Structures are given as structure tokens and as C-alpha cells.
Amino acid sequence: MGDQELINIGRSIAQDLDRILGAAAAEVRPRLVELLDRAEAGEPVRAELVALLAERAELRRAVRSRQAGDQQYRLYDPLPGDPGAWAPPRYVCPNCDQEWYRFDAGEAVPRCDQHDVPLEPC
Numbered sequence: 858m859g860d861q862e863l864i865n866i867g868r869s870i871a872q873d874l875d876r877i878l879g880a881a882a883a884e885v886r887p888r889l890v891e892l893l894d895r896a897e898a899g900e901p902v903r904a905e906l907v908a909l910l911a912e913r914a915e916l917r918r919a920v921r922s923r924q925a926g927d928q929q930y931r932l933y934d935p936l937p938g939d940p941g942a943w944a945p946p947r948y949v950c951p952n953c954d955q956e957w958y959r960f961d962a963g964e965a966v967p968r969c970d971q972h973d974v975p976l977e978p979c
């Protein structure tokens with residue numbers, strides 16, 4: 858997904874955070890809003906934003922339901938099974954702990970900015 862789509866999804870989730878996370882919303886909201894503000898200001902915080910959105914099953918589910926293009930921004934996945942079990946594939950640098958989550962198969966896997974090697978699936 859593009860940066861703007863990610864920001865749009867993040868904003869939508871921020872507005873709905875109490876319903877998505879309950880009491881935990883108070884802990885997540887300030888971090889999410891700060892990252893969204895920085896992303897809109899053009900700062901390279903995409904990886905942090907994606908990591909935050911992948912942190913909890915409820916958030917992953919909320920991202921996925923918004924990615925699916927549901928106009929109602931449905932909170933719960935209608936498919937059978939536990940939608941919370943879905944997680945975006947994670948990539949790490951073989952030389953350090955840099956990590957990145959791939960929410961969209963069309964996204965190119967980045968290189969570690971410290972070691973200049975491709976991040977590897979794990």
C-alpha cells in the first residue's frame with residue numbers, strides 16, 4: 858500500500874481506537890497520532906507506523922478490514938477462522954535487528970539502511 862493509503866488507514870483506526878482496543882487505546886493512541894503527524898510532515902516513519910499497526914491482533918485486523926476496501930470500515934472480518942491470526946510477513950536484517958512488515962505483496966522489500974543488505978523473511 859502507498860504511504861498515503863497507510864496514513865488514511867491509520868487515521869481511520871485512530872478515530873476508532875476505543876472501539877478497536879478498549880482500554881489499551883489510551884496507550885496506543887498517542888504513539889499512533891504522533892507517527893501519523895510525522896508521516897504527514899514527510900518524515901520517514903513508515904516502518905515505525907507499520908510496526909505499530911502490526912503490534913496487536915486487533916490492529917492487524919482493523920488494517921486488513923480497511924485494506925479490503927470495505928466502505929463501512931468494518932471492524933470484524935467476515936471470513937471464518939480467527940482473523941487475528943493473520944500477520945503481515947516480517948523481514949529482518951541478517952546482521953542487526955532492523956525489521957520491516959510487508960502489508961502489501963506489491964511492496965518492494967527494503968534494504969537495511971545500516972548494512973545495505975536485503976532484509977530477509979523470517
Ligand SMILES: [Zn+2]
Nearest residue numbers: 950953969972
Ligand atoms: Zn542491518
